[in-house]
Amino acid sequence: MTWEFFLKHWGQFSDSSTYLEGRIPPKKLFNALQTYAMFDTVDTIYMLYDNTVFGSAKDGLVLSQEAVSWRENPLCDTVRIKYKYLTMVEHDPLRAPKKLIVNDQEFNVILGDDPPAIAAAICRVLRARMRES
Secondary structure (H helix, E strand, O other): OOHHHHHHHHOOOOOOOEEEOOOOOHHHHHHHHHHOOOOOOOOOEEEEEEOOOOOOOOOEEEEEOOEEEEEOOOOOOOEEEEHHHOOOEEEEOOOEEEEEEEOOEEEEOOOOOOHHHHHHHHHHHHHHHHHHO
């Protein structure tokens, strides 16, 4: 995924718990990379969603050039799915507005100014990327 592709599908959406490339605080990026956003190769992170109460970003979700990665909380496993392996992206804004399901793996957007809108924006990007494959 390119930065231009990401921006086209992310749109103008903004939230206090989401950070875009070039504006991701270094400490948040470091914590995410150490806990759940570990990559095989150098990868550009386009968006970081911080799912922590105190803002450490040790739990959350990242959309990168190559994959989506997340850890919902310290008791959950880390999930990493390369875009070329995306088979399903679900988000039901009426019945489960904060939940994303990606390849049968669940992630709940808990914090932020508008968690359902964050989930919808992430879903929009992932569905577009899945269609491109």
